[in-house]
Amino acid sequence: MKYWQALVAFRKNEMADGLECSVLSYTDIQECIDVINHQYDENNMLILALHDLNTAVEGKDLKAMLRALQNPGFKVVECISSTDAVLYFRHLLHGWTQKRKEGTVLWLEDVQSAVKQVSDEIHGARVACELLMKMKTLQDSNQPSRKTSVSAAKMGIHENKHDPKFISALEEWCLKKDTGFLCPWIIHRTRNGSEFYMNLELCTYSWEKPADFLSKSDYLAQKQIENMRVEKWLVELQARCRGYLLRKQVWDRLEFFYQHTDTIIKIQAWWRSVVQRQKYITMITEQRERKYAEAEVYKSMVCLDYYKTQEHKIIKIQAVWRGYKLRRMFLSLFHEPQPTFKVVRSFVHHLDFNADDYRRDLQLQNLRGQVVQTIRHNQQLAQQLDAMDVKIGLLVHNRITLQDVVKHGTNLSELSKQHQLTTSQGEANGNRGIKSLTRVGRKLLDGYQHMFYALQTTPSYLAKLIFCLPLSRSTRFLETVILTLFNFGSNPREEYLLLKLFKTALEEEIRCKFTKPSDAVTGNPLVLRMVVNYSRQMPSQNALRDIVGPLIVKVLEDKTISFETNPVDIFKSWRNQFEMETGNSSNLPYSVTDVEALAYEEIQNKLNSGIRRLQHSTLLFLRRIVESRHLMPYGMLYIAKVLRNTLMDKFSNAPEKEILKVVGNLIYYNYINSAIVAPDAFDIMDLPPDRTLSNNQRRNLASIAKILQFAASKKGFGEESKHLMCLNSFIIECHEIMKTFFRECCNVEELEEHFSMHEFTEATMISRPVLYISLQEICDTHELLLKYQHLIAPDPSDPLHELLKDLGPVPSIGTFLGNGRDAAVPKTEVCLTLVNKFEVPENDHQGINKLFIKAKELLVSIFPCLQGVGTLHEALLVESEAEERLFQQLLHKHQQRNIHNLAASKSCKSLQDCKLILRDYLTKLELAGLVSSVDGYQSIVSAIAKDICSKRRHRELQRKELQELRLTKQNLEKKTKFYEEQINYYNQYIQKCLENLNTGKRNVHIRKSSGKQPEKLKSKLTLHYTAAKLHEKGVLLEVDGLPMTQFRNVQFEITPSDHNGVFIISGKFMGVELEKVEIDIQVS
Structure with a gap:
């Protein structure tokens, strides 16, 4: 890695110098390799020197320590005398002791820090020794020589007029110190707090206590000398300067005014005249307007006096005449054949x-x-x-x-x-997919317009296709293509055709798959799931919010309400409340059964109170649901009617109550119940993303939904819940109400009557229907129809075969747009104008x-x-x-x-x-x-x-x-x-x-720069881990060429960069940096 970094840096330098050829020559490469090898040799020698130094300090061998310190990497700039060796050893031993507690040894940075501190202290000791020797000389000499010596610039004191006073004070201090000086050795402290001994006669110092040292000794300190300087004159000087500047500023301003007095008078006079003219013009204008208005008012008053006396007659005449003319013209518009x-x-x-x-x-x-x-x-x-x-x-x-x-x-x-x-671009890009189609793609879309029209208006095609598909494929097909094919029922025509498809598919599923009415409950039919999802989406997606939304909000806002019906939970809550109120531990048992809990009268009272509240809230929900039949989506009610009629036709011997239970399962359990149990998941109420319902709120809603579900299916509590068997009579009463409600839900008009549709509706439409669908969905639908066409349309003369024959095999996406590489191309939406291929030609x-x-x-x-x-x-x-x-x-x-x-x-x-x-x-x-x-x-x-x-x-x-x-x-x-x-x-x-990946233990600072201007330092957090710690965590497996016993001397620093998720990892061995890499965790 370092070879590569050195070669890259060398090549960048050549490019920066503007060389025509930036290719590295053999000599350049060899030079880079030699530099890196030299660095590795220096690092190895430095590591050996560190090892010898640690061994010498541990063995308290001063000579071995001095030999080890001769390594240039320790930055010891001068030879170490035997006098200063003690100070070196003292600092290194202190650092070695601290590192020993941490389980490590002295590192490079520790040795360099110690050497720098020792060098600073030695320099300070020598400077202090020279200064005190001069003061000793001053003390022994006469007054003129003292003044000359004190005034020297090398003493660090500037000459001024107060020198005589300063010398007098210095003489007094010297006389005091002369009386107590008993030996040549004195004690002095460096800035770091280290004590050393100085001999003022021989101008020497020692870091150890001399044998002839006596404690009764003193000297003049440099701080005491500097404190004798006079500083009062500074305050007085500053006050005089400020006073002078302020007086000068005031005088300059007044002088300017005095010099321009005539001009100032003219400006003030001009401004007063402007203000006065404005007032005069305003006054004249108001007078003229007032006179004109008075004349007009007088004229109008003469006319209005007459009109006011006849006003009621004028209004009647005008109204009668206008009404007569308007009614006559309007009637002629309706009744005359040619207005x-x-x-x-x-x-x-x-x-x-x-x-x-x-x-x-x-x-x-x-x-x-x-x-x-x-x-x-x-x-x-x-x-x-x-x-x-x-x-x-x-x-x-x-x-x-x-x-x-x-x-x-x-x-x-x-x-x-x-x-x-897409939304912001609006209609301008609405048909972008159509405009980018190729000629072949446009020809194919013409055929697809005929095919999708047939699929919309002939529900048997899709109804049979649904049951030809595997279960997983049919569910995905229902959720995507079916609703898309009918534009999610966004207008009456599409909603009519979509419900007609649901009806056909449901009748087909009941006819082929159902063996008893309860299969509609246990089998979870595809069509019923689709109807429920559609009813929640379009077009009446707010029906549930209007039906049960206010009651749900009321239950959730009441923080004190609780429908707890479990005696054990009531007992635990009661015991905890008692201990919180009294502050003492209760004698009540920690674990009880339902029977043991009900033995307490307080538990019975709380249970009965909760049951009464639960009955009251359940009755409110039930009444609201029963009274809100008109708010229910028509599609849900119509499918409930189709479900009841189809089940009664196939299972004619089944009692009506069993059929109504199936209808109730659809209307209440599948449609309404979920909205009560989880209102936040079905858009019944508005909650921010970072807030959810509490467990108590969900438990209250679940209790109400459970009772309503029991009432819908006429299910009661048995021996396992004896304390709730008192609710069975209430459940039966609610069941009778819900059974009547389910029966009324099935009494709705037919599709044709509700949507005013008839066999000539398509022919009388002014504009043709349109379909918004993606290219991928077009190809998927075409592929499925080709695969199952003989099962969908077994009749060879069925029009579907002709439509599929016109389209041919399933085209690729590239056939439409001429480019299939882009991942977004299959999602390109097109707007198809649906046409019936078999209608009478225009x-x-x-x-x-x-x-x-x-x-x-x-x-x-x-x-x-x-x-x-x-x-x-x-x-x-x-x-x-x-x-x-x-x-x-x-x-x-x-x-x-x-x-x-x-x-x-x-x-x-x-x-x-x-x-x-x-x-x-x-x-x-x-x-x-x-x-x-x-x-x-x-x-x-x-x-x-x-x-x-x-x-x-x-x-x-x-x-x-x-x-x-x-x-x-x-x-x-x-x-x-x-x-x-x-x-x-x-x-x-x-x-x-x-x-959170950037958090750590220690702050480091990274300079960020944009362009040529440097920016401020940005604080980052650095994590430090030893190799032993990472190996213990299982992060680090091994280090090439290093035994596990040395892992504690290897340290890894993880520093976040300027970008989140990007980290710089550097490795050090005994403080010597070896490697540095950059890792981006967001790159997969």
């Missing part, structure tokens, strides 16, 4: 066919597509979140690594961002009919601007400036309201242009025999009148459907937001896991 041009023009504003209707149709189409895509996205998010829950659980139990969870979290975030990007008049509609739309756009009172033919021939102004005003009004119509198109820049285009349309229609200029084109005017009459009902139906789709989309977006909050919560959890 006049004037009448239609008066009511054409109610039509607005060219603005709102197109926008509403576009909104309906867009909302249907968005609802389908959001449902699909929510299903994918739910599956991914479930997988994330499992992965986090496995991570907690160390079954998988953090990298797997990080990777899945990244996929979740990308799925959420992809949906947000005639040649279709183009003429479209032209008639186009002419009608253009006429409606310019109708308010036509001023003619005769016929449409006359109005189109008139040219008037008033009409043109009215048309421009209308265009401006539409532009302000963002209304687009044919009149506002680029080809219609003026009213005259619109008239020319309309006349051209009418001429073509007259040639086709649809209109006539003889009667003033009355046919098209009458058609507009019919549109006005039928427009109200059509708009009401559209508004209702729009409202339902908006509500559905809003609920779906809430669900998406909830899933995205969960994703954010999981991302925070994953990020916290990555951050």
Whole structure:
């Protein structure tokens, strides 16, 4: 590794120097190898020297220690004298003793630290010795020489005017010290606290106590000398300087004012004049306005006085006349076969066919597509979140690594961002998949439009296909393709066809698989599961929230409520409460049986109170459910009806109560019960991602759901729960209520009546049905139909065989888009316009009919601007400036309201242009025999009148459907937001896991830099582990060339880098760094 690092560094240097050829030569490579070998030799010699040094210190051998210290790696810059050897040994012995307690020996950094400390102390001892010798000389000499010596710069004291005072004070100290000086040796301490002995006569020092040392000795310290300096003059000087600066600043300001007095006076006068003029102008304006208003008021008062006396008559006359004219015109619009041009023009504003209707149709189409895509996205998010829950659980139990969870979290975030990007792009990219298709792909999609139309309108195909598939494949097929094929029932037609499929599939499953009615309960039929899931999703996904949501919230918000019916648990809670209230240990037993617990009167009272509360809450839920039949999704009620009728037809001898139990299992247990037990999982209530229901809350809801389930199936408590047998009579009463409720749920109208469908509905639809489906789902469905076509359609003349023959074999994804390498290509969604291949071909008049509609739309756009009172033919021939102004005003009004119509198109820049285009349309229609200029084109005017009459009902139906789709989309977006909050919560959890990897025992600092400007140091945490510790944990298996006995001298440092999940690991042996590598735990 070090060879490679050295070669890389050498090559970078050559590249930085701008050499034309940065390839390393043989000489460069050999030089790098020699450098690394030299480093390895130095490290080995240093390790041997460390070993000798530890041995010498342990054996207290000064000579061996001095020899070992001669190694250059210890940074001993000068020869060690015998006098200083004692200090070296003292520091090394202290360090060796501390390391010995930790189970190690002296490392390189320990020896270097000791050598540096000893060098500093030796230097300090020599400087102190020289200083004190000078002071001794000062003491022995006369006053002039003292002054000269003290004033020297090398004494570290600056000369000033206070030198005489300083010398006098110094003489007094010297006289005091002379009286107590008894021997040449004195004691001195270094900055590190080490004592040594100095001989002031011989200018020598010793780190050991001399034999002739006497304790009665003293000397002048340098600190005492420096404290004699005079410092009061600094405070006085600063005060004088501040006073001078402040006075100067005030004087300069006043001097400026005095020099510009005339200018200041002029400025003030000018400003006062401006303020006064503003006040005068305001006063004049107010006076003029007041005079004009008084004149107008006087004139109007004269007229109003008369009108006020006749006001009630005027109102009546105007109302009667306007009402009469309006009613007459309106009745003529409905009853006359050919309303006049004037009448239609008066009511054409109610039509607005060219603005709102197109926008509403576009909104309906867009909302249907968005609802389908959001449902699909929510299903994918739910599956991914479930997988994330499992992965986090496995991570907690160390079954998988953090990298797997990080990777899945990244996929979740990308799925959420992809949906947000698709939603933000809107309709502009709505048909991106269609536009990128190849010619072969477009031809195939034409065939798929026929195939999916047949699958939608012929439910027997899919009903038989479901039972041809294996169980695992059929479940996945139901969850994805079936609902996608019917756009998740987002409009009445798709919901009608989807329920029709469920009916056919359920009848097929009961006919082929059921042997007794209870099989619908124990067999868990696929169709019933699909119906329940569909009823929870679309279009009435908030039904359960409206039915049981308020009661669930009420139970959860009551913190004091408890439906505990287990005597043992009640006894334990009672005993704990008693001990908490009294603070003393109770004499009650710790473990009891149900019978022993019920022997206490307090337990019986608490049990009876809990049972009463449970009965009351259960009765509230039951009444709410029974009263909310009208809130139940129609699809659930209809399938319940089909289930009852089919079971009664096949098992005619079965009693009605058994059939109703099966129906109750579908309606209550499969649909309602889960929402009561787990309201947070079925969107019954809103909870933040980091909050869950408590155990007591879940137990209360489970108790209510259990009693309701017993009532639905008429199941009571037996000998195993004698204390609850009192609830059996209550359960029977509830069962009778629920049986009546289940019977009423089956009394619903048929599909055709509910959705107003008949055999000619498809033929009367204005717009063709569309289907939003991915390319992968198209290929999967095609593959299954080819595989089981003879089981689905055993008749050789069945139209399905012809449709599959037209399509041929299953194409690849690349056939559609010409690129199958991208993983997102199979998920590309396309919008198919479904067409019945076997319908009657359209005639040649279709183009003429479209032209008639186009002419009608253009006429409606310019109708308010036509001023003619005769016929449409006359109005189109008139040219008037008033009409043109009215048309421009209308265009401006539409532009302000963002209304687009044919009149506002680029080809219609003026009213005259619109008239020319309309006349051209009418001429073509007259040639086709649809209109006539003889009667003033009355046919098209009458058609507009019919549109006005039928427009109200059509708009009401559209508004209702729009409202339902908006509500559905809003609920779906809430669900998406909830899933995205969960994703954010999981991302925070994953990020916290990555951050927790950076925790350790010691802070280190890493300098971060961006570009050329260095940034501040960022604190990081470093973990230190010895090789012995890692081997003990099972992390480290072996170290090449090193026995296990030396593992305690090997240390690993784990330092986090600037990025979470990336760590720098370095290895050291006895303090000498050997290797350094970088590891990214997020790289799988």
